[in-house]
Amino acid sequence: MKVGIIGGTGNMGRGLTIRLALRHDILVGSRSLVKAGTIAKNLKNVARGFYLSDLEGSIAGVLNADAIEGSEVVIVCLPAKYSLLTLEGLKEYLTPEKVVVSTVVPMTRKEKLFYWTPLEEGEDPGFGERSASESIQEIVAPSPVVTAFQTVPAAYLNNIDAVLNVDVLIAGDDDLALAKVSKLVRDIPNLRPLRVGPLVNSKWVESITPLLLNAAVLNGLHDPTIRVIPWMPSEE
Ligand SMILES: NC(=O)c1ccc[n+]([C@@H]2O[C@H](COP(=O)([O-])OP(=O)(O)OC[C@H]3O[C@@H](n4cnc5c(N)ncnc54)[C@H](OP(=O)(O)O)[C@@H]3O)[C@@H](O)[C@H]2O)c1
Secondary structure, three states: EEEHHHHHHHOHHHHHHHHHHOOEEEEEEEEOHHHHHHHHHHHHHHHHHHHHHOOOOOEEEHHHHHHHHHOEEEEEEHHHHHHHHHHHHHHHHOOOOOEEEEEOOOEEOOOEEEEEEOOOOOOOOOOOOOHHHHHHHHOOOOOOEEEEOOOOOHHHHHHHOOOOOOEEEEEEEHHHHHHHHHHHHHHOOOOOEOOOOOOOHHHHHHHHHHHHHHHHHHOOOOOOOOOOOOOOOOOO
């Protein structure tokens, strides 16, 4: 697949690029072509050196608009605060068949702890009622939005040696879009896509991240993530 990453130069964008490039062609999007080119070149070197002849995909640095135009799946890796305004400025490059993936977690930190703080459009987005994914859906419609990767720390993705072995919760309303995103997730070795219902459930997915971060702060954990384990009755 051709995958464009908006804000692809950041922590999450770089992590997803390096993992997805194993099987897919990645356009690392940025507001700066120079920045995108430099980061794409570095990531390409890492991918070539690590995957060797297993590398099937490619990595190129482009402007955010070109990342959207050149791809069938567009992953939004922008800080929550800037995601809605940035997408307002880029939505003209979307077409209805492109799938938009939101990794966005709208949250704030008060003293030591983290809180889910939903977004609304406006000059100073924040403190709305809907999840970031639903707010993004309103902007990018009719392109379908899929919620994914909120509970996967960028640090895991960027550590190319790390065996991930974690679940990716996926929410959305469009079956075809969900199938595409599930395939992308499965193409990252040891990541498992788990569907958790319609887009309206994104708020529950997004709000797990501040809980995990609070678990880290309060219990001395590093980069906590989730894996859903089925309960099995004891044989005894
Ligand atoms: N970090 C994690 O572990 C993690 C895990 C799960 C989900 N997420 C979510 O992923 C998203 C990205 O997180 P991140 O840690 O990768 O963020 P980040 O590194 O702080 O920023 C990502 C990119 O956003 C662009 N950007 C920054 N300010 C901007 C602005 N004012 N307008 C437009 N673009 C701007 C920058 O790209 P250019 O300067 O190149 O344009 C930057 O490289 C967030 O919504 C976060 O909640 C993060």
